[in-house]
Amino acid sequence: MTYCVALRVEAGLVMLSDTRTNAGLDNIGMFRKTFTYEKPGERAIALLCSGNLSITQEVKAKVSRAIKDSVEDPDVETILNCSSLHRVAHLVGEAMKEVQVEMRSGMVAGDVSLHASILVCGQRRGGKPRLYMIYSEGNFIEATADTPFFQIGEHKYGKPILDRMIRPTTSLSDAAKALCVSMDSTLRSNLSVGMPLDLSIIPRDEYRFSLRRRIEADDPEFSKISREWGAVLKQGFDSLPSMID
Amino acid sequence: MTYCVALRVEAGLVMLSDTRTNAGLDNIGMFRKTFTYEKPGERAIALLCSGNLSITQEVKAKVSRAIKDSVEDPDVETILNCSSLHRVAHLVGEAMKEVQVEMRSGMVAGDVSLHASILVCGQRRGGKPRLYMIYSEGNFIEATADTPFFQIGEHKYGKPILDRMIRPTTSLSDAAKALCVSMDSTLRSNLSVGMPLDLSIIPRDEYRFSLRRRIEADDPEFSKISREWGAVLKQGFDSLPSMID
Numbered sequence: 001m002t003y004c005v006a007l008r009v010e011a012g013l014v015m016l017s018d019t020r021t022n023a024g025l026d027n028i029g030m031f032r033k034t035f036t037y038e039k040p041g042e043r044a045i046a047l048l049c050s051g052n053l054s055i056t057q058e059v060k061a062k063v064s065r066a067i068k069d070s071v072e073d074p075d076v077e078t079i080l081n082c083s084s085l086h087r088v089a090h091l092v093g094e095a096m097k098e099v100q101v102e103m104r105s106g107m108v109a110g111d112v113s114l115h116a117s118i119l120v121c122g123q124r125r126g127g128k129p130r131l132y133m134i135y136s137e138g139n140f141i142e143a144t145a146d147t148p149f150f151q152i153g154e155h156k157y158g159k160p161i162l163d164r165m166i167r168p169t170t171s172l173s174d175a176a177k178a179l180c181v182s183m184d185s186t187l188r189s190n191l192s193v194g195m196p197l198d199l200s201i202i203p204r205d206e207y208r209f210s211l212r213r214r215i216e217a218d219d220p221e222f223s224k225i226s227r228e229w230g231a232v233l234k235q236g237f238d239s240l241p242s243m244i245d
Numbered sequence: 246m247t248y249c250v251a252l253r254v255e256a257g258l259v260m261l262s263d264t265r266t267n268a269g270l271d272n273i274g275m276f277r278k279t280f281t282y283e284k285p286g287e288r289a290i291a292l293l294c295s296g297n298l299s300i301t302q303e304v305k306a307k308v309s310r311a312i313k314d315s316v317e318d319p320d321v322e323t324i325l326n327c328s329s330l331h332r333v334a335h336l337v338g339e340a341m342k343e344v345q346v347e348m349r350s351g352m353v354a355g356d357v358s359l360h361a362s363i364l365v366c367g368q369r370r371g372g373k374p375r376l377y378m379i380y381s382e383g384n385f386i387e388a389t390a391d392t393p394f395f396q397i398g399e400h401k402y403g404k405p406i407l408d409r410m411i412r413p414t415t416s417l418s419d420a421a422k423a424l425c426v427s428m429d430s431t432l433r434s435n436l437s438v439g440m441p442l443d444l445s446i447i448p449r450d451e452y453r454f455s456l457r458r459r460i461e462a463d464d465p466e467f468s469k470i471s472r473e474w475g476a477v478l479k480q481g482f483d484s485l486p487s488m489i490d
Binding site: 154157158159164173176177178180181185186188189190199211224230233234235237239240241243244 | 409418426479486488
Protein backbone atom coordinates (compact mmCIF):
# COMPACT_ATOMS: atom_id res chain seq x y z
CA MET A 1 0.00 0.00 0.00
CA THR A 2 0.85 3.63 0.27
CA TYR A 3 -0.01 6.71 2.24
CA CYS A 4 0.02 10.07 0.45
CA VAL A 5 -1.49 13.23 1.84
CA ALA A 6 -1.62 16.79 0.51
CA LEU A 7 -3.21 19.83 1.99
CA ARG A 8 -4.05 23.30 0.84
CA VAL A 9 -4.09 26.05 3.43
CA GLU A 10 -4.15 29.80 2.90
CA ALA A 11 -0.35 29.91 3.14
CA GLY A 12 0.21 27.32 0.40
CA LEU A 13 0.46 23.58 -0.27
CA VAL A 14 2.17 20.86 1.77
CA MET A 15 2.63 17.27 0.59
CA LEU A 16 3.92 14.08 2.23
CA SER A 17 4.24 10.54 0.89
CA ASP A 18 5.81 7.26 1.97
CA THR A 19 7.84 5.01 -0.36
CA ARG A 20 6.69 1.45 0.34
CA THR A 21 5.15 -0.68 -2.36
CA ASN A 22 4.05 -4.25 -2.03
CA ALA A 23 2.79 -6.75 -4.53
CA GLY A 24 1.86 -9.32 -1.92
CA LEU A 25 3.28 -9.42 1.58
CA ASP A 26 6.57 -10.98 0.54
CA ASN A 27 7.33 -8.67 -2.36
CA ILE A 28 8.12 -5.30 -0.87
CA GLY A 29 9.91 -2.50 -2.67
CA MET A 30 10.77 1.13 -2.32
CA PHE A 31 9.54 3.65 -4.88
CA ARG A 32 9.24 7.41 -4.78
CA LYS A 33 5.60 8.48 -4.99
CA THR A 34 5.99 12.27 -5.09
CA PHE A 35 7.10 13.82 -8.41
CA THR A 36 7.78 17.50 -8.71
CA TYR A 37 7.73 19.78 -11.76
CA GLU A 38 8.86 23.36 -11.58
CA LYS A 39 9.38 26.48 -13.69
CA PRO A 40 10.67 28.68 -10.86
CA GLY A 41 8.76 31.95 -10.68
CA GLU A 42 6.04 30.69 -13.06
CA ARG A 43 4.65 27.42 -11.68
CA ALA A 44 5.33 24.54 -9.32
CA ILE A 45 3.44 21.23 -9.44
CA ALA A 46 3.61 18.01 -7.46
CA LEU A 47 2.02 14.65 -8.34
CA LEU A 48 1.52 12.10 -5.54
CA CYS A 49 0.69 8.58 -6.70
CA SER A 50 -1.08 5.64 -5.10
CA GLY A 51 -2.38 2.27 -6.35
CA ASN A 52 -1.17 -0.01 -9.14
CA LEU A 53 2.45 1.01 -9.73
CA SER A 54 2.53 0.01 -13.41
CA ILE A 55 -0.41 2.37 -14.00
CA THR A 56 0.96 5.38 -12.12
CA GLN A 57 4.45 4.97 -13.60
CA GLU A 58 2.93 4.93 -17.08
CA VAL A 59 0.84 8.04 -16.35
CA LYS A 60 3.95 9.80 -15.09
CA ALA A 61 5.88 8.67 -18.18
CA LYS A 62 3.21 10.17 -20.45
CA VAL A 63 3.28 13.46 -18.53
CA SER A 64 7.09 13.62 -18.67
CA ARG A 65 7.28 12.56 -22.32
CA ALA A 66 5.02 15.46 -23.32
CA ILE A 67 7.35 17.87 -21.53
CA LYS A 68 10.34 16.42 -23.42
CA ASP A 69 8.46 16.57 -26.74
CA SER A 70 7.52 20.21 -26.14
CA VAL A 71 11.20 21.19 -26.26
CA GLU A 72 11.24 20.30 -29.99
CA ASP A 73 7.62 21.24 -30.64
CA PRO A 74 6.29 24.08 -28.44
CA ASP A 75 2.74 23.33 -29.62
CA VAL A 76 2.64 20.16 -27.49
CA GLU A 77 0.50 20.91 -24.45
CA THR A 78 2.11 19.88 -21.15
CA ILE A 79 1.51 20.37 -17.44
CA LEU A 80 4.30 23.00 -17.54
CA ASN A 81 2.88 25.13 -20.36
CA CYS A 82 -0.89 24.68 -20.13
CA SER A 83 -3.20 27.52 -19.17
CA SER A 84 -4.27 26.61 -15.63
CA LEU A 85 -3.92 24.12 -12.79
CA HIS A 86 -7.40 22.90 -13.67
CA ARG A 87 -6.02 22.07 -17.10
CA VAL A 88 -3.07 20.27 -15.45
CA ALA A 89 -5.60 18.07 -13.59
CA HIS A 90 -7.34 17.43 -16.94
CA LEU A 91 -4.07 16.41 -18.62
CA VAL A 92 -3.20 14.00 -15.82
CA GLY A 93 -6.77 12.65 -15.85
CA GLU A 94 -6.59 12.14 -19.63
CA ALA A 95 -3.29 10.29 -19.26
CA MET A 96 -4.84 8.12 -16.54
CA LYS A 97 -7.82 7.30 -18.77
CA GLU A 98 -5.57 6.35 -21.73
CA VAL A 99 -3.35 4.13 -19.57
CA GLN A 100 -6.35 2.40 -17.98
CA VAL A 101 -7.84 1.66 -21.41
CA GLU A 102 -4.50 0.33 -22.75
CA MET A 103 -3.88 -1.83 -19.68
CA ARG A 104 -7.37 -3.26 -19.39
CA SER A 105 -7.60 -4.20 -23.05
CA GLY A 106 -4.48 -6.35 -22.77
CA MET A 107 -5.29 -7.91 -19.39
CA VAL A 108 -6.46 -11.47 -19.49
CA ALA A 109 -5.28 -12.71 -16.10
CA GLY A 110 -8.14 -11.27 -14.11
CA ASP A 111 -7.20 -10.88 -10.50
CA VAL A 112 -5.04 -7.74 -10.58
CA SER A 113 -6.42 -4.47 -9.23
CA LEU A 114 -5.86 -1.61 -11.66
CA HIS A 115 -7.04 0.92 -9.12
CA ALA A 116 -4.85 4.03 -8.97
CA SER A 117 -5.23 7.60 -7.85
CA ILE A 118 -3.09 10.71 -8.10
CA LEU A 119 -3.04 13.96 -6.16
CA VAL A 120 -2.22 17.00 -8.29
CA CYS A 121 -1.10 20.07 -6.33
CA GLY A 122 0.40 23.33 -7.46
CA GLN A 123 0.15 26.97 -8.32
CA ARG A 124 0.93 28.97 -11.48
CA ARG A 125 1.49 32.72 -11.72
CA GLY A 126 -1.92 34.35 -12.10
CA GLY A 127 -3.79 31.50 -10.38
CA LYS A 128 -4.44 30.26 -6.86
CA PRO A 129 -2.91 27.25 -5.12
CA ARG A 130 -4.94 24.21 -6.22
CA LEU A 131 -5.29 20.63 -5.05
CA TYR A 132 -7.02 17.89 -7.05
CA MET A 133 -7.60 14.16 -6.64
CA ILE A 134 -7.61 12.16 -9.88
CA TYR A 135 -9.49 8.84 -9.78
CA SER A 136 -8.77 5.62 -11.71
CA GLU A 137 -11.40 6.65 -14.25
CA GLY A 138 -9.60 9.93 -15.00
CA ASN A 139 -12.27 12.17 -13.46
CA PHE A 140 -11.29 14.37 -10.52
CA ILE A 141 -12.39 16.54 -7.61
CA GLU A 142 -10.87 19.69 -6.13
CA ALA A 143 -10.17 20.49 -2.48
CA THR A 144 -12.05 23.48 -1.04
CA ALA A 145 -11.82 25.40 2.23
CA ASP A 146 -14.34 22.95 3.73
CA THR A 147 -12.11 19.99 2.87
CA PRO A 148 -8.57 21.34 2.90
CA PHE A 149 -6.78 17.98 2.55
CA PHE A 150 -6.87 14.86 0.39
CA GLN A 151 -5.44 11.47 1.32
CA ILE A 152 -4.87 8.44 -0.91
CA GLY A 153 -3.84 4.88 0.03
CA GLU A 154 -3.97 3.87 3.69
CA HIS A 155 -5.76 7.01 4.77
CA LYS A 156 -7.82 6.03 7.80
CA TYR A 157 -5.20 5.68 10.54
CA GLY A 158 -3.89 9.20 9.99
CA LYS A 159 -7.20 10.98 9.42
CA PRO A 160 -8.33 11.75 13.02
CA ILE A 161 -5.33 14.00 13.73
CA LEU A 162 -5.83 15.94 10.47
CA ASP A 163 -9.57 16.32 11.16
CA ARG A 164 -8.67 17.96 14.46
CA MET A 165 -5.64 20.05 13.51
CA ILE A 166 -6.04 21.33 9.96
CA ARG A 167 -7.88 24.59 9.32
CA PRO A 168 -7.51 26.92 6.31
CA THR A 169 -5.51 29.29 8.55
CA THR A 170 -3.00 26.64 9.67
CA SER A 171 0.60 27.76 9.00
CA LEU A 172 2.87 25.84 6.60
CA SER A 173 5.05 24.83 9.53
CA ASP A 174 2.09 23.47 11.53
CA ALA A 175 0.72 21.80 8.41
CA ALA A 176 4.04 19.98 7.83
CA LYS A 177 4.07 18.96 11.49
CA ALA A 178 0.48 17.63 11.28
CA LEU A 179 1.33 15.59 8.18
CA CYS A 180 4.33 14.09 9.99
CA VAL A 181 2.19 13.14 13.01
CA SER A 182 -0.48 11.70 10.69
CA MET A 183 2.19 9.67 8.86
CA ASP A 184 3.78 8.54 12.13
CA SER A 185 0.44 7.08 13.33
CA THR A 186 0.02 5.29 10.00
CA LEU A 187 3.57 3.89 10.03
CA ARG A 188 3.00 2.46 13.51
CA SER A 189 -0.32 0.82 12.70
CA ASN A 190 0.20 -0.48 9.18
CA LEU A 191 3.15 -2.47 7.84
CA SER A 192 2.39 -1.64 4.22
CA VAL A 193 3.40 1.99 4.73
CA GLY A 194 7.13 2.62 5.27
CA MET A 195 10.02 5.05 5.51
CA PRO A 196 11.69 6.98 3.93
CA LEU A 197 9.22 9.81 3.30
CA ASP A 198 9.11 12.73 0.86
CA LEU A 199 7.99 16.10 2.20
CA SER A 200 7.46 19.05 -0.13
CA ILE A 201 6.12 22.57 0.23
CA ILE A 202 4.88 25.16 -2.28
CA PRO A 203 4.36 28.49 -0.48
CA ARG A 204 1.52 30.64 -1.83
CA ASP A 205 2.43 33.08 -4.63
CA GLU A 206 6.07 31.95 -4.84
CA TYR A 207 5.58 29.52 -7.79
CA ARG A 208 8.42 27.28 -6.55
CA PHE A 209 9.18 24.56 -4.04
CA SER A 210 10.56 25.98 -0.81
CA LEU A 211 11.23 22.43 0.40
CA ARG A 212 11.77 19.03 -1.21
CA ARG A 213 13.06 16.84 1.54
CA ARG A 214 13.69 13.11 1.78
CA ILE A 215 13.11 12.03 5.38
CA GLU A 216 15.15 8.88 6.11
CA ALA A 217 14.32 6.33 8.81
CA ASP A 218 16.87 7.87 11.18
CA ASP A 219 15.97 11.52 10.48
CA PRO A 220 16.61 13.31 13.81
CA GLU A 221 13.75 15.84 13.43
CA PHE A 222 11.13 13.29 12.39
CA SER A 223 12.29 10.94 15.17
CA LYS A 224 11.96 13.76 17.67
CA ILE A 225 8.39 14.54 16.56
CA SER A 226 7.51 10.85 16.73
CA ARG A 227 9.02 10.45 20.20
CA GLU A 228 7.58 13.64 21.65
CA TRP A 229 4.14 12.95 20.18
CA GLY A 230 4.17 9.57 21.95
CA ALA A 231 5.07 11.28 25.23
CA VAL A 232 2.38 13.95 24.73
CA LEU A 233 -0.29 11.30 24.10
CA LYS A 234 0.77 9.24 27.11
CA GLN A 235 0.80 12.24 29.42
CA GLY A 236 -2.48 13.62 28.06
CA PHE A 237 -4.11 10.20 28.31
CA ASP A 238 -3.12 9.89 31.95
CA SER A 239 -4.67 13.29 32.69
CA LEU A 240 -8.10 12.29 31.29
CA PRO A 241 -10.94 11.52 33.71
CA SER A 242 -11.97 7.89 34.21
CA MET A 243 -15.15 6.42 32.68
CA ILE A 244 -15.76 4.08 35.62
CA ASP A 245 -16.18 5.09 39.24
CA MET B 246 -20.75 0.27 9.30
CA THR B 247 -19.88 -0.42 12.87
CA TYR B 248 -17.02 -0.11 15.28
CA CYS B 249 -16.65 -2.76 17.97
CA VAL B 250 -13.54 -3.24 20.06
CA ALA B 251 -12.75 -5.64 22.88
CA LEU B 252 -9.57 -6.04 24.86
CA ARG B 253 -8.17 -8.53 27.27
CA VAL B 254 -5.74 -7.27 29.89
CA GLU B 255 -4.51 -9.01 33.02
CA ALA B 256 -7.26 -7.33 35.04
CA GLY B 257 -10.09 -8.59 32.81
CA LEU B 258 -12.08 -7.80 29.67
CA VAL B 259 -13.41 -4.45 28.42
CA MET B 260 -15.76 -4.07 25.46
CA LEU B 261 -17.16 -1.08 23.56
CA SER B 262 -19.47 -0.89 20.55
CA ASP B 263 -21.43 1.76 18.67
CA THR B 264 -25.05 1.33 17.52
CA ARG B 265 -25.17 2.68 13.96
CA THR B 266 -26.19 0.48 11.06
CA ASN B 267 -26.57 1.55 7.50
CA ALA B 268 -27.85 -0.20 4.43
CA GLY B 269 -26.82 2.54 2.05
CA LEU B 270 -26.16 6.09 3.09
CA ASP B 271 -29.83 7.05 3.31
CA ASN B 272 -30.98 4.08 5.35
CA ILE B 273 -29.51 4.51 8.77
CA GLY B 274 -30.71 2.72 11.87
CA MET B 275 -29.78 2.11 15.48
CA PHE B 276 -29.16 -1.41 16.72
CA ARG B 277 -27.44 -2.71 19.81
CA LYS B 278 -24.33 -4.69 18.85
CA THR B 279 -23.18 -5.91 22.28
CA PHE B 280 -25.11 -8.82 23.79
CA THR B 281 -24.34 -10.07 27.27
CA TYR B 282 -24.96 -13.47 28.86
CA GLU B 283 -24.36 -14.09 32.52
CA LYS B 284 -24.64 -16.75 35.21
CA PRO B 285 -23.32 -14.56 38.05
CA GLY B 286 -20.48 -16.27 39.92
CA GLU B 287 -20.11 -18.94 37.20
CA ARG B 288 -19.60 -17.20 33.84
CA ALA B 289 -20.04 -13.94 31.99
CA ILE B 290 -19.94 -13.67 28.19
CA ALA B 291 -20.31 -10.81 25.72
CA LEU B 292 -20.85 -11.05 21.95
CA LEU B 293 -20.04 -7.99 19.81
CA CYS B 294 -21.38 -8.10 16.25
CA SER B 295 -20.35 -6.43 13.01
CA GLY B 296 -21.30 -6.87 9.35
CA ASN B 297 -24.54 -7.99 7.70
CA LEU B 298 -27.21 -7.43 10.35
CA SER B 299 -29.53 -10.20 9.14
CA ILE B 300 -26.66 -12.66 9.60
CA THR B 301 -25.57 -11.53 13.07
CA GLN B 302 -29.16 -11.29 14.33
CA GLU B 303 -29.78 -14.84 13.15
CA VAL B 304 -26.60 -16.10 14.83
CA LYS B 305 -27.66 -14.40 18.04
CA ALA B 306 -31.15 -15.89 17.72
CA LYS B 307 -29.66 -19.40 17.42
CA VAL B 308 -27.47 -18.85 20.46
CA SER B 309 -30.40 -17.54 22.53
CA ARG B 310 -32.81 -20.23 21.33
CA ALA B 311 -30.44 -22.93 22.53
CA ILE B 312 -30.38 -21.31 25.97
CA LYS B 313 -34.20 -21.29 26.04
CA ASP B 314 -34.38 -24.89 24.86
CA SER B 315 -31.93 -25.97 27.55
CA VAL B 316 -34.43 -24.98 30.25
CA GLU B 317 -36.69 -27.83 29.10
CA ASP B 318 -33.90 -30.14 28.01
CA PRO B 319 -30.66 -29.74 30.02
CA ASP B 320 -28.82 -31.88 27.45
CA VAL B 321 -28.90 -29.03 24.91
CA GLU B 322 -25.42 -27.53 24.81
CA THR B 323 -25.39 -23.72 25.10
CA ILE B 324 -22.85 -20.97 25.62
CA LEU B 325 -24.02 -20.83 29.25
CA ASN B 326 -23.55 -24.53 30.06
CA CYS B 327 -20.71 -25.66 27.79
CA SER B 328 -17.35 -26.72 29.16
CA SER B 329 -15.07 -23.81 28.22
CA LEU B 330 -14.85 -20.41 26.57
CA HIS B 331 -13.10 -22.09 23.67
CA ARG B 332 -16.25 -24.22 23.31
CA VAL B 333 -18.35 -21.02 23.41
CA ALA B 334 -16.35 -19.69 20.46
CA HIS B 335 -16.96 -23.01 18.68
CA LEU B 336 -20.72 -22.83 19.26
CA VAL B 337 -20.90 -19.25 17.95
CA GLY B 338 -18.70 -20.23 14.99
CA GLU B 339 -20.96 -23.21 14.22
CA ALA B 340 -24.05 -20.98 14.36
CA MET B 341 -22.31 -18.53 12.01
CA LYS B 342 -21.47 -21.32 9.56
CA GLU B 343 -25.06 -22.64 9.56
CA VAL B 344 -26.54 -19.18 9.02
CA GLN B 345 -24.10 -18.41 6.20
CA VAL B 346 -24.99 -21.69 4.44
CA GLU B 347 -28.75 -21.08 4.83
CA MET B 348 -28.52 -17.47 3.63
CA ARG B 349 -26.22 -18.12 0.71
CA SER B 350 -28.27 -21.03 -0.63
CA GLY B 351 -31.37 -18.82 -0.87
CA MET B 352 -29.64 -15.72 -2.24
CA VAL B 353 -30.15 -15.05 -5.90
CA ALA B 354 -29.83 -11.26 -5.98
CA GLY B 355 -26.07 -11.20 -5.98
CA ASP B 356 -24.81 -7.89 -4.79
CA VAL B 357 -25.28 -8.15 -1.03
CA SER B 358 -22.27 -8.64 1.22
CA LEU B 359 -22.83 -11.45 3.70
CA HIS B 360 -19.65 -10.62 5.54
CA ALA B 361 -20.05 -10.67 9.32
CA SER B 362 -17.79 -11.07 12.32
CA ILE B 363 -18.35 -11.51 16.01
CA LEU B 364 -16.13 -10.93 19.02
CA VAL B 365 -16.66 -13.46 21.82
CA CYS B 366 -15.32 -12.38 25.22
CA GLY B 367 -15.78 -13.88 28.64
CA GLN B 368 -14.61 -15.96 31.54
CA ARG B 369 -16.04 -19.02 33.31
CA ARG B 370 -15.13 -20.26 36.78
CA GLY B 371 -12.06 -22.50 36.42
CA GLY B 372 -10.89 -20.79 33.23
CA LYS B 373 -9.05 -17.62 32.22
CA PRO B 374 -10.52 -14.51 30.58
CA ARG B 375 -10.70 -15.22 26.83
CA LEU B 376 -11.23 -13.14 23.73
CA TYR B 377 -11.99 -14.60 20.28
CA MET B 378 -12.78 -13.19 16.85
CA ILE B 379 -15.22 -15.31 14.78
CA TYR B 380 -15.02 -14.83 11.01
CA SER B 381 -17.82 -15.09 8.42
CA GLU B 382 -16.69 -18.63 7.71
CA GLY B 383 -17.16 -19.69 11.33
CA ASN B 384 -13.46 -20.18 12.07
CA PHE B 385 -11.87 -18.04 14.74
CA ILE B 386 -8.68 -16.74 16.36
CA GLU B 387 -7.88 -15.93 19.98
CA ALA B 388 -6.23 -12.81 21.41
CA THR B 389 -2.90 -13.33 23.17
CA ALA B 390 -0.68 -11.13 25.30
CA ASP B 391 1.07 -9.99 22.08
CA THR B 392 -2.23 -8.83 20.59
CA PRO B 393 -4.41 -7.88 23.54
CA PHE B 394 -7.26 -6.34 21.52
CA PHE B 395 -9.52 -7.16 18.58
CA GLN B 396 -11.45 -4.64 16.51
CA ILE B 397 -14.22 -5.29 13.96
CA GLY B 398 -15.91 -2.89 11.54
CA GLU B 399 -14.35 0.55 11.00
CA HIS B 400 -11.19 -0.31 12.92
CA LYS B 401 -8.46 1.81 11.35
CA TYR B 402 -9.22 5.31 12.68
CA GLY B 403 -9.14 4.15 16.30
CA LYS B 404 -6.18 1.77 16.07
CA PRO B 405 -3.18 4.13 16.56
CA ILE B 406 -4.24 5.14 20.08
CA LEU B 407 -4.76 1.51 21.13
CA ASP B 408 -1.40 0.50 19.63
CA ARG B 409 0.22 3.12 21.84
CA MET B 410 -1.78 2.79 25.06
CA ILE B 411 -2.77 -0.84 25.58
CA ARG B 412 -0.42 -3.22 27.38
CA PRO B 413 -1.32 -6.44 29.22
CA THR B 414 -0.79 -4.55 32.48
CA THR B 415 -3.18 -1.69 31.62
CA SER B 416 -5.86 -1.23 34.33
CA LEU B 417 -9.57 -1.74 33.56
CA SER B 418 -10.15 1.97 34.11
CA ASP B 419 -7.39 2.97 31.67
CA ALA B 420 -8.58 0.32 29.22
CA ALA B 421 -12.12 1.76 29.28
CA LYS B 422 -10.69 5.24 28.80
CA ALA B 423 -8.56 4.11 25.84
CA LEU B 424 -11.58 2.47 24.18
CA CYS B 425 -13.55 5.72 24.61
CA VAL B 426 -10.74 7.77 23.04
CA SER B 427 -10.43 5.24 20.20
CA MET B 428 -14.21 5.40 19.62
CA ASP B 429 -14.19 9.20 19.82
CA SER B 430 -11.59 9.42 17.02
CA THR B 431 -13.66 7.01 14.91
CA LEU B 432 -16.92 8.91 15.49
CA ARG B 433 -15.27 12.15 14.38
CA SER B 434 -13.76 10.71 11.21
CA ASN B 435 -16.47 8.35 9.99
CA LEU B 436 -20.19 9.03 9.63
CA SER B 437 -21.11 5.36 9.55
CA VAL B 438 -20.21 4.96 13.22
CA GLY B 439 -22.58 6.66 15.71
CA MET B 440 -23.71 7.19 19.28
CA PRO B 441 -25.04 5.84 21.59
CA LEU B 442 -22.37 3.37 22.71
CA ASP B 443 -22.38 0.25 24.87
CA LEU B 444 -19.53 -0.19 27.35
CA SER B 445 -19.16 -3.40 29.35
CA ILE B 446 -16.56 -4.81 31.72
CA ILE B 447 -15.88 -8.32 33.04
CA PRO B 448 -13.26 -8.10 35.82
CA ARG B 449 -10.93 -11.11 36.08
CA ASP B 450 -12.11 -13.97 38.33
CA GLU B 451 -15.45 -12.34 39.18
CA TYR B 452 -17.51 -14.22 36.54
CA ARG B 453 -19.94 -11.30 36.20
CA PHE B 454 -20.29 -7.92 34.51
CA SER B 455 -19.17 -5.10 36.78
CA LEU B 456 -20.46 -2.61 34.20
CA ARG B 457 -23.01 -2.62 31.37
CA ARG B 458 -23.48 0.98 30.47
CA ARG B 459 -25.29 2.69 27.62
CA ILE B 460 -23.44 5.92 26.78
CA GLU B 461 -25.86 8.41 25.21
CA ALA B 462 -24.85 11.26 22.89
CA ASP B 463 -24.99 13.77 25.76
CA ASP B 464 -23.25 11.58 28.35
CA PRO B 465 -21.34 14.07 30.55
CA GLU B 466 -18.36 11.77 31.25
CA PHE B 467 -17.87 10.71 27.63
CA SER B 468 -18.26 14.34 26.51
CA LYS B 469 -15.63 15.38 29.03
CA ILE B 470 -13.15 12.76 27.77
CA SER B 471 -13.83 13.82 24.18
CA ARG B 472 -13.39 17.53 24.98
CA GLU B 473 -10.29 17.13 27.14
CA TRP B 474 -8.68 14.75 24.65
CA GLY B 475 -9.13 17.41 21.97
CA ALA B 476 -7.47 19.98 24.24
CA VAL B 477 -4.62 17.60 25.11
CA LEU B 478 -3.94 16.92 21.43
CA LYS B 479 -4.03 20.59 20.54
CA GLN B 480 -1.69 21.57 23.37
CA GLY B 481 0.66 18.65 22.73
CA PHE B 482 0.71 19.40 19.01
CA ASP B 483 1.67 23.02 19.65
CA SER B 484 4.57 21.88 21.84
CA LEU B 485 6.10 19.67 19.08
CA PRO B 486 9.21 20.90 17.25
CA SER B 487 8.82 22.19 13.68
CA MET B 488 9.90 20.14 10.66
CA ILE B 489 10.93 23.21 8.67
CA ASP B 490 13.45 25.81 9.71
